[in-house]
């Protein structure tokens with residue numbers, strides 16, 4: 001599979017069978033985004049939580065591509081109310097899709113979305129574990145450090161972990177290093193930094209301290 005960064009927490013995954021998965025498609029308003037909406041052609045859009053820098057452009061992209069949104073129940077219900085296809089899940093739940101399985105796991109964070117000027121409850125924030133093509137990918141979403149992250153690597157080791165390092169809203173680099181020690185992934189890719197002034201970080205310094213650490217700049221692809 002190919003992993004492509006689009007800035008912030010937006011990650012595109014192209015599976016060998018042609019299935020295109022898109023995580024947290026924050027494009028419009030994302031100063032780091034390397035693509036426009038018309039460049040994205042997902043079959044499924046996976047959303048970690050309801051904040052606007054993660055829901056992003058999910059509705060427009062889902063509409064344009066007839067894609068299915070996979071999200072926590074409240075986010076999925078909102079998406080359906082806006083006329084797009086969505087599959088609702090919740091923490092601890094795993095579901096097998098044609099491309100592989102998706103499990104929603106806890107994140108220590110909040111989740112709400114402003115609708116018509118009203119901050120609306122969007123369920124719990126989550127991380128997402130994708131298993132496809134014999135690979136296990138963990139997208140942590142936005143989260144604080146918590147020691148139960150160890151459990152995510154219990155049955156099968158993690159091939160790739162996307163971990164926030166921006167600090168202020170999520171783990172900073174020091175806590176993300178502790179998360180790496182809990183998760184022990186083969187490849188660790190930092191996300192959620194340098195998009196806004198309060199989350200400025202140097203990802204090169206972070207990945208130097210991590211075995212298998214890799215910076216995935218917007219527009220870059222890695223093959224796993």
Ligand code: NI
Pocket residue numbers: 049051054109110142169
């Ligand atoms: Ni958030």
Ligand code: MN
Pocket residue numbers: 051053054142169192
């Ligand atoms: Mn965020």
